[in-house]
Amino acid sequence: MRSHLLNDTTAEHYRRSVTEGVERVAAKLAATDRPFTGVSVDDLAPRIEGIDLDKPLHDTAAVLDELEEVYLRDAIYFHHPRYLAHLNCPVVIPAVLGEAVLSAVNSSLDTWDQSAGGTLIERKLIDWTAERIGLGPAADGVFTSGGSQSNLQALLLAREEAKPARDGWEGPAALGKLRVFASEASHFSVKKSAKLLGLGPDAVVSIPVDHDKRLQTLALAREMERCTEAGLIPMAVVATAGTTDFGSIDPLPEIAELCDRYGAWMHVDAAYGCGLLASVKYRDRIDGIERADSVTVDYHKSFFQPVSSSAVLVRDAVTLRHATYHAEYLNPRRMVEERIPNQVDKSLQTTRRFDALKLWMTLRTMGADGIGALFDEVCDLAAEGWELLAADPRFDVVVQPSLSTLVFRYIPAAVTDPAAIDRANLHARKALFASGDAVVAGTKVNDRHYLKFTLLNPETTTADMAAVLDLIAGHAEQYLGEPLDRAS
Numbered sequence: 001m002r003s004h005l006l007n008d009t010t011a012e013h014y015r016r017s018v019t020e021g022v023e024r025v026a027a028k029l030a031a032t033d034r035p036f037t038g039v040s041v042d043d044l045a046p047r048i049e050g051i052d053l054d055k056p057l058h059d060t061a062a063v064l065d066e067l068e069e070v071y072l073r074d075a076i077y078f079h080h081p082r083y084l085a086h087l088n089c090p091v092v093i094p095a096v097l098g099e100a101v102l103s104a105v106n107s108s109l110d111t112w113d114q115s116a117g118g119t120l121i122e123r124k125l126i127d128w129t130a131e132r133i134g135l136g137p138a139a140d141g142v143f144t145s146g147g148s149q150s151n152l153q154a155l156l157l158a159r160e161e162a163k164p165a166r167d168g169w170e171g172p173a174a175l176g177k178l179r180v181f182a183s184e185a186s187h188f189s190v191k192k193s194a195k196l197l198g199l200g201p202d203a204v205v206s207i208p209v210d211h212d213k214r215l216q217t218l219a220l221a222r223e224m225e226r227c228t229e230a231g232l233i234p235m236a237v238v239a240t241a242g243t244t245d246f247g248s249i250d251p252l253p254e255i256a257e258l259c260d261r262y263g264a265w266m267h268v269d270a271a272y273g274c275g276l277l278a279s280v281k282y283r284d285r286i287d288g289i290e291r292a293d294s295v296t297v298d299y300h301k302s303f304f305q306p307v308s309s310s311a312v313l314v315r316d317a318v319t320l321r322h323a324t325y326h327a328e329y330l331n332p333r334r335m336v337e338e339r340i341p342n343q344v345d346k347s348l349q350t351t352r353r354f355d356a357l358k359l360w361m362t363l364r365t366m367g368a369d370g371i372g373a374l375f376d377e378v379c380d381l382a383a384e385g386w387e388l389l390a391a392d393p394r395f396d397v398v399v400q401p402s403l404s405t406l407v408f409r410y411i412p413a414a415v416t417d418p419a420a421i422d423r424a425n426l427h428a429r430k431a432l433f434a435s436g437d438a439v440v441a442g443t444k445v446n447d448r449h450y451l452k453f454t455l456l457n458p459e460t461t462t463a464d465m466a467a468v469l470d471l472i473a474g475h476a477e478q479y480l481g482e483p484l485d486r487a488s
């Protein structure tokens, strides 16, 4: 069994095993003609249930053959140009190489004595990102597992920087006075974070969006004023730079003004829109982000990085102390005086992957402009898709894209019952998924069911979008044309 440990004596076994795996995946990628096979849970589950984990195969080739059956054959392939569903990107090769290196070396980024150069590389990438944002000389941050964790950490800092915390908490009631403002199109992790942070059930005040799905600043001003008059405390505003559903970008400069006026922490959730930080053409769409107190970025969404790769950035490094705890075994206080950089002092996690290496390899190979150009391409593609949809009487399209998302709905001329149209759209999405020809997402707009393209693949063409729209219309028409019971 020792032959399976990666060490000096097994280097050859390592090389062969990994190469074998890489060969399989490469062959798979080359042969994938659809984003999905359309396999059902009922078909797939028995294959996985049937495997006895207590009876190992002892042979890499056999394990890979089995993996083909239980995973590779029927996986959802984000690199396919007709995968248009969620915020999943095709990944760039330098980052995949980084992934292979980081798991083989297996550094843990919690302390210097488990990572050395890894810590410095992560720090340099944090500095690079903060500079792109324009957060100023005192900025800092840390890599996280994803946007949800970044939002949680940002709101933790905001809570600890709010007045009741600075006053040493006047009692548990103070927690209940804190309010967080976020648009109705903000990510659900904002509410989840508020709950985890012990804020009250009414802590998150939902602000309406305008026609373009951007937070309405007049409504925000009104709510912040109302909150203050009621003796409540505006703890933070979460501005979304790229909403998950629409890619809409909240008016950041106006929100910054209001945060200044009411002494609230400004958090910008740029999990999706962070790709603009590297953009060659559209960086100005997130102007105002430099005024944030904290920013969430998901490199695994718009920097073409494998999951996971994300970070939280802060304007003032000192605020990260709210996540600092010292353990004798790991990061004793004296190490701070010795100026030993222990990233765990800034993180909610302890043992932590060296995800930063993927971004490092990417920037060193392609440069930021290379990444930004890819993201610009998908933004341009979305603009083309919008024109396509706007000109097509079969579809209603919601907002002109600020990033790379299109939300639309099939509207047959002959049908006026909105509930029937809802069902036809739901059916079209399901039928498309089951066919495996394309994968699209769905959401609700004004309580009606819509479909969604999240475009993150520069290989997707206008022709792909047109073809998928035809497939959707076909499935919906077929459904509406069926004389049988449609209650389901």
Ligand SMILES: *Cc1c(COP(=O)(O)O)cnc(C)c1O
Residues within 6 Å of the ligand: 087, 145, 146, 147, 148, 149, 151, 186, 187, 189, 240, 242, 243, 244, 269, 270, 271, 272, 298, 310
């Ligand atoms: C995806 C997303 C998140 C959550 O990020 P994860 O990496 O999935 O945890 C948060 N905010 C926005 C706006 C997002 O699009």
